[in-house]
Amino acid sequence: MTIERVFSGIQPTGNLHLGNYLGAIVNFVKMQETHNCLYCVVDLHAITVPPAVWGGPDELRRNIREVTAAFIASGIDPKKQIIFNQSQVAEHAELAWVLNCIARLGWLNRMTQFKEKAGKDRENVSVGLYDYPVLMASDILVYRATHVPVGEDQKQHVELTRDIAQKFNNDFSASIAAQGFGEAYFPLPEPVITGPATRVMSLRDGTKKMSKSDPSDYSRINLTDDADAIAQKIRKAKTDPEPLPSEEKGLEPRPEADNLVGIYAALAGKPKSEVLAEFGGAQFSGFKSNLVDLAVSKLAPLAAEMKRLSGDTAYVDSVLADGADRARVIAAETMTAVKDIMGM
Ligand code: ADP
Ligand code: NA
Numbered sequence: 646m647t648i649e650r651v652f653s654g655i656q657p658t659g660n661l662h663l664g665n666y667l668g669a670i671v672n673f674v675k676m677q678e679t680h681n682c683l684y685c686v687v688d689l690h691a692i693t694v695p696p697a698v699w700g701g702p703d704e705l706r707r708n709i710r711e712v713t714a715a716f717i718a719s720g721i722d723p724k725k726q727i728i729f730n731q732s733q734v735a736e737h738a739e740l741a742w743v744l745n746c747i748a749r750l751g752w753l754n755r756m757t758q759f760k761e762k763a764g765k766d767r768e769n770v771s772v773g774l775y776d777y778p779v780l781m782a783s784d785i786l787v788y789r790a791t792h793v794p795v796g797e798d799q800k801q802h803v804e805l806t807r808d809i810a811q812k813f814n815n816d817f818s819a820s821i822a823a824q825g826f827g828e829a830y831f832p833l834p835e836p837v838i839t840g841p842a843t844r845v846m847s848l849r850d851g852t853k854k855m856s857k858s859d860p861s862d863y864s865r866i867n868l869t870d871d872a873d874a875i876a877q878k879i880r881k882a883k884t885d886p887e888p889l890p891s892e893e894k895g896l897e898p899r900p901e902a903d904n905l906v907g908i909y910a911a912l913a914g915k916p917k918s919e920v921l922a923e924f925g926g927a928q929f930s931g932f933k934s935n936l937v938d939l940a941v942s943k944l945a946p947l948a949a950e951m952k953r954l955s956g957d958t959a960y961v962d963s964v965l966a967d968g969a970d971r972a973r974v975i976a977a978e979t980m981t982a983v984k985d986i987m988g989m
Contacts, residue, residue: 650681655685658708662856664796665715669794672794683727690731710961710962713965714955723967728965748808753805756802782802795836810832830983842908848882849861868947868948870948892918
């Protein structure tokens with residue numbers, strides 16, 4: 646019997662935004678009702694880009710606390726679930742090495758996120774950036790997690806994790822059985838990609854995803870934005886001159902319109918079809934006013950709570966320390982089993 650266990654992570658790279666919230670965190674909060682969950686601040690992933698990009702030691706410390714605060718402020722209960730920081734549990738890096746020896750070079754060569762992030766200057770990116778998906782596989786498998794709530798951009802990485810898990814199970818099947826683990830040691834984790842906002846786009850350009858690294862502050866709503874900033878960004882968001890369609894089909898050739906409707910739907914907790922049934926035929930100026938009210942009502946209290954928590958670093962650090970202690974127990978058990986299975 647496998648217990649259903651959820652793992653997911655967010656990088657402490659600053660500028661937490663609405664895409665992270667609607668694509669990932671909202672589902673983290675939901676899944677805690679039905680699953681045992683581990684939510685991780687993945688600092689080992691953040692350092693795969695140059696220090697000038699992740700900001701250096703002081704900023705990293707601040708960003709680790711900010712993501713932790715976002716988890717807590719969103720409603721994840723740190724007593725019932727495990728909120729922790731990746732680098733405090735050494736087994737993530739340890740299992741990653743083992744999985745490096747399982748994963749094939751050809752599999753990593755197919756990862757589209759690496760191609761996007763590396764750009765043209767491939768010879769000059771860190772080896773860690775290339776190996777990022779194997780570390781992510783380790784994050785998931787070290788807890789033998791069964792479900793991974795993520796945005797659409799992470800789907801390929803979860804699929805790679807399944808391939809790595811499967812190859813480990815196959816390569817060591819006899820030993821896995823001999824050690825009493827039955828037919829397979831690692832469960833094959835499933836990506837959980839649900840809701841109307843699995844890929845939130847930039848507010849300035851409907852063809853680019855909303856991202857922490859976009860130089861335009863108007864491209865994204867940050868989770869720390871106050872009501873005025875949220876209102877300004879939504880009012881300035883790019884749209885086309887047509888009114889809202891009354892059916893989803895009418896959104897297909899209109900990425901900016903589709904994005905705003907998706908954001909509204911996700912914030913309201915409704916499908917897009919219901920939003921269009923209500924607003925079909927309306928002009929975007931009017932719809933945006935409604936979106937501003939909804940976004941402010943959902944996000945301003947979150948920002949206020951994050952701000953309050955940013956003043957209580959002792960509490961935030963205690964959540965991380967307690968979470969790491971609990972995570973380490975599970976991770977250490979996996980590492981022991983993996984070594985037993987492999988003869989180490
Ligand atoms: P980013 O992609 O902003 O650097 P992370 O890599 O830390 O952030 O991703 C954290 C989570 O947020 C992942 O599950 C990712 O899929 C999700 N996510 C990131 N950007 C978006 C977006 N624009 N729309 C939906 N989900 C997103
Ligand atoms: Na991402």
